Amino acid sequence: MDWSSPDHNRWTSKLVTRFGKKLRSNSAFTEESIRKDEARAADGRRRLVKRNGFASRSVDSGSTQQDVNELGERDYSIFSQASTLVGNKDHTDMMHRLAHHGSFDSLLDQAAVKQLKDPYFDSQDPNALALIDPLSEIHRQQFEALPSPLWKRIASFLHLTDATSLSVSTKLLYQKLGPEPLIALGEPENRQQKLAFLHRLDAEFPQHLLCFPCAKFHRRLQPGKESLKADYVANPIFVCPSTRETVLPRMRLVHGRELPYAFVQLALRSEKQSPAHGVHPESLARRWKCPQSEWTHQTRYMIHDGRLLMRVVSRAYASPSKEMTETSARHLLYDREEYTPYFSVCAHWRDGELMRVCKCALSHIPSPPRSYAQQLKQAPKVSRSAARPNFIVTGCDDCRPGRRCPECPTEYLIEVQMTEDKNDPVRPFKHAIVVTRWSDLGDGSSPYTSPEWTAIKGVQSDGKGYESLKQVGRRAVSGIFESRISGSVPGQRMLSLNPKNERYGEEGHGWY
Numbered sequence: 001m002d003w004s005s006p007d008h009n010r011w012t013s014k015l016v017t018r019f020g021k022k023l024r025s026n027s028a029f030t031e032e033s034i035r036k037d038e039a040r041a042a043d044g045r046r047r048l049v050k051r052n053g054f055a056s057r058s059v060d061s062g063s064t065q066q067d068v069n070e071l072g073e074r075d076y077s078i079f080s081q082a083s084t085l086v087g088n089k090d091h092t093d094m095m096h097r098l099a100h101h102g103s104f105d106s107l108l109d110q111a112a113v114k115q116l117k118d119p120y121f122d123s124q125d126p127n128a129l130a131l132i133d134p135l136s137e138i139h140r141q142q143f144e145a146l147p148s149p150l151w152k153r154i155a156s157f158l159h160l161t162d163a164t165s166l167s168v169s170t171k172l173l174y175q176k177l178g179p180e181p182l183i184a185l186g187e188p189e190n191r192q193q194k195l196a197f198l199h200r201l202d203a204e205f206p207q208h209l210l211c212f213p214c215a216k217f218h219r220r221l222q223p224g225k226e227s228l229k230a231d232y233v234a235n236p237i238f239v240c241p242s243t244r245e246t247v248l249p250r251m252r253l254v255h256g257r258e259l260p261y262a263f264v265q266l267a268l269r270s271e272k273q274s275p276a277h278g279v280h281p282e283s284l285a286r287r288w289k290c291p292q293s294e295w296t297h298q299t300r301y302m303i304h305d306g307r308l309l310m311r312v313v314s315r316a317y318a319s320p321s322k323e324m325t326e327t328s329a330r331h332l333l334y335d336r337e338e339y340t341p342y343f344s345v346c347a348h349w350r351d352g353e354l355m356r357v358c359k360c361a362l363s364h365i366p367s368p369p370r371s372y373a374q375q376l377k378q379a380p381k382v383s384r385s386a387a388r389p390n391f392i393v394t395g396c397d398d399c400r401p402g403r404r405c406p407e408c409p410t411e412y413l414i415e416v417q418m419t420e421d422k423n424d425p426v427r428p429f430k431h432a433i434v435v436t437r438w439s440d441l442g443d444g445s446s447p448y449t450s451p452e453w454t455a456i457k458g459v460q461s462d463g464k465g466y467e468s469l470k471q472v473g474r475r476a477v478s479g480i481f482e483s484r485i486s487g488s489v490p491g492q493r494m495l496s497l498n499p500k501n502e503r504y505g506e507e508g509h510g511w512y
Contacts, residue, residue: 224278
């Protein structure tokens with residue numbers, strides 16, 4: 001019960017309410033009361049004019065103005081339709097109508113008004129646009145009045161992709177520009193412009209997918225049911241006649257697994273166009289164990305700002321640092337056939353200090369606890385840290401911070417975590433090295449010209465290197481990914497930078 005609120009049943013509250021209704025009656029705000037007040041005010045003005053000797057100009061003067069009093073003023077009320085003063089007509093609406101008359105805006109306004117009036121309006125129906133056809137004919141005549149050489153001169157200032165898009169936009173412009181832009185687009189030296197032009201038509205073919213080696217649209221075999229599988233499993237998305245002569249663009253994920261560029265297209269198409277154009281990015285997430293090593297991998301994808309972001313988490317059990325030799329550490333991290341890491345890396349890992357940081361993290365793994373009796377058997381001294389070691393490995397200032405590749409939008413974080421091995425009954429709790437990689441895979445426009453994709457592959461599309469420090473900025477890819485996944489900003493340890501490594505990364509010789 002709220003003791004601060006008044007009790008409406010008490011006699012004091014009823015008395016105040018009754019007096020309030022008498023003092024503040026709503027009858028004074030009715031239309032009838034307002035009309036009486038206006039008539040009383042008009043009568044007072046007439047008496048004032050007669051007493052002062054002014055001539056009446058309301059009816060006797062023969063004026064054609066409506067709702068004008070004897071003084072030449074217009075009467076206003078909340079129920080009247082008067083909107084302007086006498087002699088000051090508002091021309092704003094007329095000027096707006098003249099500005100939009102005969103323009104493309106007027107066509108859109110007519111279509112929008114018709115669509116609002118008719119809920120069953122269909123823009124594809126030729127009879128529904130009967131009102132717009134006369135104005136469209138006027139604009140068509142204006143475009144047709146310009147000669148063909150002038151249109152070709154205008155197209156010569158445009159990029160080849162834009163000129164081709166202009167020529168195929170309407171039948172009239174195709175007649176003016178001719179087939180020259182389409183013919184030039186088919187030349188071998190203009191292959192990248194042709195792919196850019198076909199990428200603009202991506203929304204028109206939801207059941208097809210652009211094949212970049214062929215520069216054609218192929219029909220999808222299983223629309224909406226494409227699944228990312230291992231490389232040794234036959235899983236074609238479309239049938240390409242040039243499969244044996246070309247290589248489909250793809251990127252290395254981990255040892256024995258690759259990501260075809262077609263799945264990057266499908267994930268981005270579903271976000272930009274519609275779900276019928278591709279697959280959801282979450283459907284690409286996988287978790288598996290490498291059959292050639294002890295590593296387990298987990299991938300996840302998400303779309304941010306029109307680009308596909310990827311995270312790969314790889315982990316493997318590691319022995320204590322005192323039991324691990326340099327050869328065993330090399331066998332844990334590298335594949336002995338191709339001499340590449342088992343976990344996910346970009347094309348620039350050889351030029352940096354990534355593997356040195358991984359070996360530094362392995363050197364911090366503590367040994368199993370040894371009792372005081374076991375220590376006395378080896379030497380006549382005991383160590384409390386050896387009897388009760390700290391199994392939470394935090395690393396050092398060199399291997400703790402995250403690393404960013406200065407030549408591509410890729411970031412790494414190396415950690416040592418305590419995990420449970422259910423297959424080992426003797427030592428169920430072990431330390432594992434965890435390597436997390438975040439990468440920006442680009443906007444899916446082309447595997448040959450996308451700055452992010454070509455930088456990760458180690459290919460320079462425009463002859464210039466990718467500067468990660470300038471392109472990514474202060475907000476890291478890992479920060480964007482983790483904040484979108486968890487709904488909060490990740491820890492400072494993930495985004496912290498070592499000042500020494502930061503200076504080293506700015507010089508462009510390694511990681512930071």
